[in-house]
Amino acid sequence: MKEPDAIKLFVGQIPRHLEEKDLKPIFEQFGRIFELTVIKDKYTGLHKGCAFLTYCARDSALKAQSALHEQKTLPGMNRPIQVKPADSENRGEDRKLFVGMLGKQQTDEDVRKMFEPFGTIAECTVLRGPDGASKGCAFVKFQTHAEAQAAISTLHSSRTLPGASSSLVVKFADTEKERGLRRMQQVATQLGMFSPIALQFGAYSAYTQALMQQQAALVAAHSAYLSPMATMAAVQMQHMAAINANGLIATPITPSSGTSTPPAIAATPVSAIPAVLGINGYSPVPTQPTGQPAPDALYPNGVHPYPAQSPAAPVDPLQQAYAGMQHYTAAYPAAYSLVAPAFPQPPALQQQQQREGPDGCNIFIYHLPQEFTDSEILQMFVPFGHVISAKVFVDRATNQSKCFGFVSFDNPASAQAAIQAMNGFQIGMKRLKVQLKRPKDANRPY
């Protein structure tokens, strides 16, 4: 059916409304298609604007690539279609360079000339804004890792180009996961995660990722009910959550109590993230005595990151998504109460403080900041599952924290996820120690 040396092609810059059946005619003219699959989001099913294409014959793929790649632009796209071997066909990113501090006038060709002496260039693109203005940087892909390495050795810092503010940068391009972290940081900034504690926690952490992942899963679960705006944000978060930087969160995190959540939960992502990161009284979300955030609490200083916009105004989709969600929360202040499902504070917890879970469900946390109370560690660990108790130990005489505590989940997977994500987690100068609580008798050596 397919030749053994067939090439799987990646096809990019496809309008999102085109499905397989729409794409087939475009590609069939180069040969019989073995497989054509539009790439969709795992959770939302949303078209990602690209596809994989395998022809039965290797030759068809080569023909299609030379006829189409960068050669034509599909309706509604502002960049030409991409038709090239999928990353899975070679091993991709270890031969791709990021080149920074170029002059603004330099073209693809100029850059290519600069790198040609080091090997065969597979790809060379100066990054440009929508207006075509150079961003002063480029990606250069060589045939081999060694060639790329040679270019770094010779060219990095070797000179300062006219119009550049510092010497030439030549390094391996960010990996997919580094890009994800960068993106997440941007969103974190946009969401206003700038409280001192949020900075200590860092926007890069496994913890933040776990939060994102949980939020995305929660929103995705309800996406059928959501406004398009909120869905866009959910998709973005899903994308970020998919970047599991160090593979720490091996077990998908199940929203502990999202399943019976009403549709209005659309307000959760934007409000919940600053709320949970505002641990330790640095919260950007002032709370009322009831424990609920005050209406319009997200930006109490009146500085909203996104002023009201006309829906018709051309804005960045992500920005639009968050602006949309903010609008949503503003229109339904009561929806703030629905933050609760993401960070449940079961009333039962207040009464019966120290319930233990089954073996393997209880974790021990040491090196807690002095000021952390039950409430803070609850908030810190609730993203990993259903917390049945959270207790910081305090000195009877002074009422001061002893800087350790216990959290119990209702299942071992949650406990493991919490340990994986939070053990070694740096807060201030200290690193948390998070491990399974020892069974009572295991503590006695005799």
Add this chain to the structure above:
DNA sequence: TTTCATT
């Protein structure tokens, strides 16, 4: 000064 996306 890190892209448009890679099941």
